Amino acid sequence: MTSTPPRVALIEDDEDLRVSTTQLLALAGFAVDAYPAAAPALAAITPDFAGVVVTDVRLPLLSGTELFHLLRTRDPTLPVILITGHGDVAMAVDSLKAGAWDFLTKPFDPDVLVAAVTRAATARALELENRKLRAAALAEADDGLIGQSPAIERLRAMIPTLADADIDLLIEGETGTGKALLARRIHAAGKRRRHRLLGVACAAYPDALLDGDLFARVGSGSVVAASRGTLLLDDLDQASRALQARLTALVEARALVTPGARDTIPIDLRVIATAAEEGARGEDAIAPALLYRIAAVRLRIPPLRERREDIVPLFAHFVGESAARLGQPLPAMSGAAQHHLATHDWPGNVRELAHFAERFVLGLDAAVAAPDDRPQSLPARLDAFERAAIIAAMGAANGEVGAAIEQLGIPRKTFYYRVKRLGIALGPLKRAG
Structure with a gap:
């Protein structure tokens, strides 16, 4: 089974150069879509174009640099290689600073062009694959069923x-x-x-x-x-x-x-x-x-103990979700946390794993204690989690109680009840904001 060759959109108004460059890239294993001007290329190149754009800078009506900037508004990661005359080098350098992949000056070395297109095509393939993975992860999260079991x-x-x-x-x-x-x-x-x-x-x-x-x-x-x-x-x-x-x-x-x-x-x-x-x-x-x-x-x-291959993907999802909600940086994985994920039976299943991820993000050491460490009692661990969550929410809300309550997703009465029960002094948190 052969894979689909990477595509190249070639824009060149000089017919002889367009034909010879098309042949060069085709012999190098690329599928080439050749255009004599920027307008038809712009109409054909979609944000998910699976390839590389190679364009001359000097084109009728719409220049290659203008084409580059228009394509960049559609997809900032699309590789665009500019072909320039000696008088256009400064313009090409500015485009390079703006995000163009590369530029070559005429007359260019054929091997240099093929090498540049090859590197760009590899980077483009990786970018599109990452997009697919991100889309799949989002779809999986939307399904609410994360895992590969x-x-x-x-x-x-x-x-x-x-x-x-x-x-x-x-x-x-x-x-x-x-x-x-x-x-x-x-x-x-x-x-x-x-x-x-x-x-x-x-x-x-x-x-x-x-x-x-x-x-x-x-x-x-x-x-x-x-x-x-x-x-x-x-x-x-x-x-x-x-x-x-x-x-x-x-x-x-x-x-x-x-x-x-x-x-x-x-x-x-x-x-x-x-x-x-x-x-x-x-x-x-x-x-x-x-x-x-x-x-x-x-x-x-x-239960999770019957599908242990889902534990790490679920944990990663919950850690990212908790870090965003609590306004915390993503923590590095600790050996104790890895041990806990690998050996714990998770009687509370996904709900317990989500709570563990929250405690991990908040840096509550007792939640990821090594087996030889003496754990806190469950009530103490829950209190520590609630206290840390409220303090983190107040910090993320810049000391605004209403915004913190909204972030925590609890009623106002419940918020003040827990603040009082946990002995949290709101005054300094408000002043800190």
């Missing part, structure tokens, strides 16, 4: 298919594996994304609010408000029997049935539920009548 790749590949399939789903896995995140990604990738995703924290939902909130005939918290969207039942295995009974009636009828009301309200809902794995949640934790109705498709997110 076979299990994660299978789940990632299933998202487009499941997104537009109007069937209910049950996502199973240990705590912290990202079950709700996967559910939200499936919703966001499908046709129902134009409508609401209503999340219900089943474990904490009080029975007293069933009729007045979740199953009310009106209201932003009612299932009626999510019609044509998705109902996310988080931790369904921890829902009360009363809640499960009402959900069973809803799922079966696809309508809101209100006690005492004569009519029902039809609701177009897709249901996605999350739960602990079957063996861990206990028999009949989900009422069979409800389970059979929502588990048309069952997905399992494996």
